[in-house]
Amino acid sequence: MDVAELNFAHCKTYLVTDGREALLVDPVRERLPTYEARLAEGGLRLVGVVETHTHADHLMIGRAGKARLGAPVFMHRASPSPLVDVHVDEGDRIAVGSGALSVLHTPGHTPDSISLVGEGFVLTGDTLLIGGSGRTDFAGGDPGAQYDAITQKLFALPDETVVYPGHDYRGRTSSTIGEEKRTNQRLAGVDRKAYIERMNNLGLPVPERIQEVLQVNQSGCEAEEVPFPPLADLGAVLQRSPQEVAALLRSDPPPLVVDVREPEEFVGELGHVEGALLVPMDALVGRLPRLAEWVDRPVVVVCRAGARSRSAAALLARAGFRHVYNLEGGMVAWQAAGLPVQH
Template sequence: MIFRQLFDHVSGTYTYLLASRPGGEALIIDPVLEKVDRYLQLFDELDVKLVKAVDTHLHADHVTGLGALRDRTHCITVMGEQTKADVVSMRVADGDRIDIEGLSLEALFTPGHTDDSYSFLLEGRVFTGDTLLIRGTGRTDFQNGDPRAQYHSIFDRLLKLPDETLVYPAHDYKGDTVSTIGEERLFNPRLKVRSVDEYVDLMNNLNLPNPKMMDVAVPANMRVGFHQDEIARKGWAAQAAEALALFGRPDIAIVDLREKREREKQGIIPGSLHAPYPDLRESIGPGGALHELAAAGKTILFYCAFGERSAMAVQAAQDAGFKSARHIAGGFDAWKKENGAVAP
């Protein structure tokens, strides 16, 4: 496995790059905007293709690199379903898995630092975001933080993992790079409390100053920018109600870009074809299934979970000559809200 731990000195942020092999797919966790050029260089040096970029939570101390990586690599952006960030094209819930070639991470909902905080478990290591730090825990006094929720996230979820599980946090300010669950249980001073009430009292009396970039980072990370807006301005978007009117027409091919796990969990638009977003370039290229459909006169109508992947897909299809290609604005979520038919 390829594993790299990268560091941003300004915000004290750790970013993690994962891939199963050279020449394969890669995933990045908690990227920082100012480091995007370095990440892109590293992808080239390691010969990996970024397919997913993940944030553990809505950060307050730096601007995320998710939007820039999406725009420059066309990767899938991933966060927990509770997030208010608009850049997310795949939202995960507790127990969901984030898959790339050869690797699969389990999403653990671990709120408390923020109300959208997740940790991600992979093969004896856990990426804890700001929930569990090395000899510390994330503050709980802003962004709907909740010390009681954080106590349960740590004591009832993370500390239930095997002692040898490696702990990789999103931040460190002392120079530590990795710990273990066993070490944190033994040596983390925040975890020496005897009850949840004692932990709540401890966290409520830290009296820490706000992060220096909080007033900039939080608004910027909530609205990284809808990729869908530009697609709509070009006339390539169908609102859900319009998509309902197109449903069932023989000249329309509705194409689902979501992954198999998403389809199994959420259902599908009846009769839609499955062409997973990571395979899009092959599908729309000469000889590809979608290329053949378009050549036969079909209008391709893409959809995904919330419209971000399908917005990128319709741009790629238009660039490939699919001049009638469109997508469902707001994705499957908007379709369901419009009472569109759903099949298992």
């Protein structure tokens, strides 16, 4: 099994090959022609696109790019995107040629962060970087979870394991687990409490266009299709846990539940809340007049993992809806709580 870096830039994309089969890991949308040329030159068949997490600093391949590449998309089951074909979790294997990459769930940078372990190497996404680690100050970030993932999972790999990170800003290409255990400035000799304190006080600037990029990647919609709300509006959305929403549904009268997933998700593996109204994200603005009778009544917005629905809830609030709530964690959390669903 071979690993090749394709971007040679801050955002790294990798091509993992075995024989004539290939996996594309963390592709950047604007670089799609380069990837297609590389596959054609090598006579390679793309068997999968793997995203190590929901990215905030570049556009993922999107609906058009997925159709163009013609390969299934793999992401962790906590991913909010509707464009995922195969949801993976800890211990799953993604086949390529006669080999496979093993999935480690390594949350912290994002809830859906994964690392991919191959023969003598690991692709760490934005979890473990060379001399550092991915920031944890975005929505869903958790420095404690990241510390546990790195120290208990990644640092448990053999010291000679080659580390291929999702980012590097100094032109470096790889490291090893042993080297990172010894010299990583954020982790070497640092306990969990100190790590959390450090990560919570990095004071890093917010990436440009983050609200647009992140919402495009989370929703599978394009900025031309949905007037995504600004970051401040997202922060003002009221969150409700699955248990709180279940209690609201027992009230008289109950709230309106608006599910902004795609139709195939609505009837898919996670099912939907009984009585929910399906309004896909890209159709929401056009449906606002039909929802007007609920402008002064409670509305709960639902999606797969709570990201799309937060954007939708902010749009409803901006349109004048007074009592809008987001189901925190979406249908993934609802199902995990053992609450009833319909299919």
